[in-house]
Amino acid sequence: xxxxxxxxxxxxxxxxxxxxxxxxxxxxxxxxxxxxxxxxxxxxxxxxxxxxxxxxxxxxxxxxxxxxxxxxxxxxxxxxxxxxxxxxxxxxxxxxxxxxxxxxxxxxxxxxxxxxxxxxxxxxxxxxxxxxxxxxxxxxxxxxxxxxxxxxxxxxxxxxxxxxxxxxxxxxxxxxxxxxxxxxxxxxxxxxxxxxxxxxxxxxxxxxxxxxxxxxxxxxxxxxxxxxxxxxxxxxxxxxxxxxxxxxxxxxxxxxxxxxxxxxxxxxxxxxxxxxxxxxxxxxxxxxxxxxxxxxxxxxxxxxxxxxxxxxxxxxxxxxxxxxxxxxxxxxxxxxxxxxxxxxxxxxxxxxxxxxxxxxxxxxxxx
Numbered sequence: 001x002x003x004x005x006x007x008x009x010x011x012x013x014x015x016x017x018x019x020x021x022x023x024x025x026x027x028x029x030x031x032x033x034x035x036x037x038x039x040x041x042x043x044x045x046x047x048x049x050x051x052x053x054x055x056x057x058x059x060x061x062x063x064x065x066x067x068x069x070x071x072x073x074x075x076x077x078x079x080x081x082x083x084x085x086x087x088x089x090x091x092x093x094x095x096x097x098x099x100x101x102x103x104x105x106x107x108x109x110x111x112x113x114x115x116x117x118x119x120x121x122x123x124x125x126x127x128x129x130x131x132x133x134x135x136x137x138x139x140x141x142x143x144x145x146x147x148x149x150x151x152x153x154x155x156x157x158x159x160x161x162x163x164x165x166x167x168x169x170x171x172x173x174x175x176x177x178x179x180x181x182x183x184x185x186x187x188x189x190x191x192x193x194x195x196x197x198x199x200x201x202x203x204x205x206x207x208x209x210x211x212x213x214x215x216x217x218x219x220x221x222x223x224x225x226x227x228x229x230x231x232x233x234x235x236x237x238x239x240x241x242x243x244x245x246x247x248x249x250x251x252x253x254x255x256x257x258x259x260x261x262x263x264x265x266x267x268x269x270x271x272x273x274x275x276x277x278x279x280x281x282x283x284x285x286x287x288x289x290x291x292x293x294x295x296x297x298x299x300x301x302x303x304x305x306x307x308x309x310x311x312x313x314x315x316x317x318x319x320x321x322x323x324x325x326x327x328x329x330x331x332x333x334x335x336x337x338x339x340x341x342x343x344x345x346x347x348x349x350x351x352x353x354x355x356x357x358x359x360x361x362x363x364x365x366x367x
């Protein structure tokens with residue numbers, strides 16, 4: 001027997017609105033799980049390459065159970081992610097289609113709007129619920145490696161399209177005087193490079209540069225090396241397992257970057273100080289981090305702030321707090337916080353660059 005939905009009874013308006021919001025959120029959470037299944041099993045790519053497909057055909061190509069294939073296809077159709085040619089035909093004859101307008105977000109890893117890896121990150125965080133509960137109770141943390149490879153690849157592949165499409169083409173040329181330096185042949189240090197896509201994008205966009213990428217995560221650095229080789233830039237891009245905050249490499253770099261990682265660090269001041277030491281006296285130090293509002297108001301309405309707080313409570317803050325001591329910054333690092341860290345690290349000020357992006361803000365740290 002179905003329970004009566006709370007909005008079917010007479011309740012105060014705000015209570016009804018919240019109930020409806022939670023219902024919609026539940027549908028969204030189930031979408032996340034279903035998209036994660038489709039992403040991990042390669043189902044969207046198969047539909048893109050071979051569709052329209054029946055459940056039998058998809059199950060055969062994907063190597064999954066036929067009954068699961070049928071249920072997943074029907075759920076995706078009802079959710080509006082796939083289309084069915086003719087719902088009235090026999091269940092074994094129904095053919096499902098990945099609409100062309102959904103290919104980029106769900107199946108094409110090179111598309112600028114590819115979003116399936118971000119969904120993977122959220123689904124993976126949910127699988128660590130027990131560890132998060134324990135961290136909250138004890139004040140401890142959940143280290144990055146505890147989230148497993150899906151978190152690492154999801155984060156890397158989620159940022160990959162923007163790096164490959166925008167970093168060398170729009171973002172770096174927007175920094176005054178930097179494009180000419182890069183075209184002439186510059187040394188770049190990429191701090192917190194992860195699986196290396198930012199380093200690879202800079203090397204691909206500026207054929208005269210050399211890039212050294214630094215990250216503390218061994219699995220990420222190993223993957224970065226493979227990606228650089230596949231991209232044909234391994235002769236100019238090297239990756240190193242190094243904690244830049246404690247073991248700073250030799251300096252003399254024309255550009256030192258940190259893309260979407262400063263807020264994760266237990267000691268961001270030490271890393272920023274290391275970045276300052278890496279840069280030549282006239283070199284550029286560039287930080288990209290989340291484009292959250294400049295101050296906390298406590299009012300809902302900014303979806304980016306909501307998104308970043310969601311990542312913070314489930315991933316970034318627990319990761320940072322897994323190391324002791326920790327500044328425990330969290331994903332929602334506002335400009336004033338970064339400016340304070342930069343000044344502690346020896347920079348004179350921080351300039352917010354006029355680079356527009358929905359998710360990220362760009363800072364030039366001044367010597």
